[in-house]
Amino acid sequence: MRRQQFTGKTLAEAVATAARELGLSENVLDYTVLEKASKGFLGFGAKEARIEVAVDDLADKEVSAAPVSQPSAQDKAPEAPQAAGPVLTESPASDSADQDSLLTPENIGLEFLAPIFEALGVQPTVEIQEDDDQITFAMYGEEVGILIGRRGDTLNALQFLLSLAINRRLGGHKRVILDCEDYRARRAETLSSLAHRMAEKARKTGRRVTLDSMNAAERRLVHLALEKEPGVKAESYGEDPHRKIVIYPQN
Structure with missing residues (x-):
């Protein structure tokens, strides 16, 4: 018994390639799915379907040597399943369900x-x-x-x-x-400490203090830190991404 691997963009394509190269009908292939196809994201991480086919050498020779003739009406009638070993099949619906689960x-x-x-x-x-x-x-x-x-x-x-x-x-x-x-937590702690120091500076000098520009999430952290600071108020001004916070002494 020899084994050979085949790939394709889809499972059906891999099976068709195996059947074509081995000269066998798809319904008698004995194969195992080694890897399912994956589309990936933005062209990255895409994977082809990969199967392994077990081919009986004697059966391979007999199939290859068999004469090809035009099937008669009787030949087209349904036949009883042949004892060719287990056939692993996967319907398109199953393939789609697997993709959805991922x-x-x-x-x-x-x-x-x-x-x-x-x-x-x-x-x-x-x-x-x-x-x-x-x-x-x-x-x-x-x-x-x-x-x-x-x-x-x-x-x-x-x-x-x-x-x-x-x-x-x-x-x-x-x-x-x-x-x-843990950058987010460290940055939040840094901004909170900065807000309290600048609030103290505004109270002592009686002048407004302008902080460097920040994104919306960081400005929110500063405003939250200053909510309970006495004697000061804070406002944002400017346009993103250069929007800044100004801390004013209330007196």
């Missing part, structure tokens, strides 16, 4: 991030937490600082694209958080 926020997210990790030469561990409204991808590992960038610019850009990829594929709106080495 269409989850987790799988789409990992599929999106994989080529980015490869291009940057990093291999982080990704921990995922998900509930009904939000999914968080937390990355950890060596040399992953490149994924954060200056003041989180790279991380924020990747988070935006990751959210877009997931929600467009699923046709919904799920909040997506991308974190790296």
Whole structure:
């Protein structure tokens, strides 16, 4: 018994290729599905279907040597199944169901991030937490600082694209958080400390203090930190991405 592997863009194409190259009819092939086809995302991660076919050498010779003749009306009548061993088949509906089962926020997210990790030469561990409204991808590992960038610019850009990829594929709106080495928590602590220091400066000098431009999420953290600060008020002004917070002394 010899075995040979065949591939195709779909399972049906792989089976057809095997039948053509072996000179056998598809309905007598004894094959095992080694890998199912996957479309990937944006051209990345696509996989072909791969099967392994077990071919009996003697049966192969007999089939190849058999004369080819035009089938008669009797030949076209249904025949009893031949004892040619088990035939593994997979209907298009089953193939589609398998694809749908893989269409989850987790799988789409990992599929999106994989080529980015490869291009940057990093291999982080990704921990995922998900509930009904939000999914968080937390990355950890060596040399992953490149994924954060200056003041989180790279991380924020990747988070935006990751959210877009997931929600467009699923046709919904799920909040997506991308974190790296707990940067989000550390950044929140830094902004809170900065807000309190600048509020104290505004009170002491009696002059307004302008903070550097921030994205909407970071400005919200600053406003929350200043809600209970006495003697000051904070307002945002400008246009994104250069919108800033100004802290005013109330007197």
